Amino acid sequence: MHYVDNILETIGNTPLIRLNKITAEIDALVLAKVEYFNPGSSVKDRMALKMVEDAEADGRLKSGGTIVEGTSGNTGMGLALAAIVKGYKLICVSTDKQSKEKFDILRAVGAEVIVCPTDVAPDDPRSYYSTSKRIAEETPNAWYVNQYDNPSNAVAHYEQTGPEIWKQTDGKITHFVVGVGTGGTISGVAKYLKEQNPDIKIWGIDTYGSVFKKYHETGIFDEKEIYPYITEGIGEDILPENVDFEIIDGFEKVTDKDAAIYTRKLAREEGIFAGNSCGAAVKGVLQLKEHFGPDDVVVVLLHDSGSRYIGKMYNDDWMKEKGFF
Ligand SMILES: Cc1ncc(COP(=O)(O)O)c(C=O)c1O
Incomplete structure (x- = not known):
């Protein structure tokens, strides 16, 4: 018989899939690490899972405890799977900018979801940063995950995602391109890859309305860079501890419109039904094409599934309403 003990054991070992039509104008092999x-x-x-296991190991998370996190949905889903298998309660705090589908999915797997306004400063008591911290303090036997500053976030990618990409490309990867939110994915993967070959270039994909690119280029945290945007999962109005700016070679910004259009193109041209930040990442690869040569192997990581965006970029009325057609 061939089976695993529970759902958590199916995490990881995702495929690396060559992109064909959508990146036809690029003179390099472009491979997508498809994380859905x-x-x-x-x-x-x-x-x-890594954050939960590390918190269990050092006693921050105790038997019968409640996990509290500010999450736009994907981290919440991962925490929900861990909570179900390991017997914890889960409270997810999110913002009203996120897809309704994301909240429904979280509730489907037993999480309590609290929705906060998006357009308030991070230190405002109504913000999802402040609300999640407060709930964690007020709930007995609770553990506040804090994916932005929790080092286990990047460590998971250093231990798993980076080695998988290195092995799958037989050590031939030359460039890694990925959207940046908490920074865990880019920093963990970059650390592992640069340890194997320091010449590998690491590019972060950012949004207009986020502080990352300017901060990386100038060291200035410019509040004028912060304004509401549509792309989900990437860009920030804070500097999370998980973003290791030193290890990143450059940031590229992609517009909301392009991110939405390329999310749809990925589905229609490659059959890869992925999320909004994946369209941004692929458009970012196209914007960076001058950096790639014929012998290069470019890996772009696609964070999530398109099913969470049916009511948004996959919906024609929504696209029209936003002026994206
Ligand atoms: C859809 C989506 N894309 C991109 C990211 C960014 O990944 P990371 O937080 O590892 O930087 C996230 C997570 O925040 C996400 O949920």
């Missing part, structure tokens, strides 16, 4: 093959349909299963 994880059981919670996103890359975040990896770090969610």
Whole structure:
């Protein structure tokens, strides 16, 4: 017989798939690490489980405890799977910018979901940062995950995602391109890959409305860079501890419109039904094409599944309403 003991054991070992039509104008081999093959349909299963296991190991998370996190959905799903298998309660705090589908999915796997306004400062008591911290303090036997500053987030990618990509490309990867939110994926993968070959270039994909690119280039945290945007999962109005700016070679910004259009193109041209930040990442690869040569192997990581965006970029009326057609 060939089976695993529980759903958590199916996390990781996702496929690397060559992109064909959508990257035809690029003179390099472009491979997508498609993370919706994880059981919670996103890359975040990896770090969610790692954060839980590390918190159990050092006593921050105790038997029968409650896990509290500010999450846009994907981390919540990963935490929910871990909570179910390991017997914890889960409270997810999110913002009203996120897809309704994401909340429904979290509730389907037993999480309590609290929704906060998006357009308030991070230190405002109504923000999802402040609300999640407060709930964690007020709930007995609770553990606040804090994926932004929790080092286990990047460690998960250093231990799993990076080695998988190195092995799958037979050590031939030359460039890694990925959307940046908490920074866990880029920092963990980059650390592992640069230890194997320091010449590998690491590119972060950012949004207009986020502080990352300017901070990386100038060292200035410019509040004028912060404004509301549509792309989900990437870009920030804070500097998470998990973003290791030193290890990143550059950031590239992609517009909301391009991210939405390329999310749809990925589905229609490659059959890869992926999420919004994946369209941004692929458009970012196209914007960076001058950096790649014929012998290069470019890996772009696709964070999550398209099923969470049916009511948004996969919906024609929504696209029209936003002026994206
Ligand atoms: C859809 C999506 N894309 C991209 C990211 C960014 O990944 P990371 O937080 O590892 O930087 C996240 C997570 O925040 C996400 O949920």
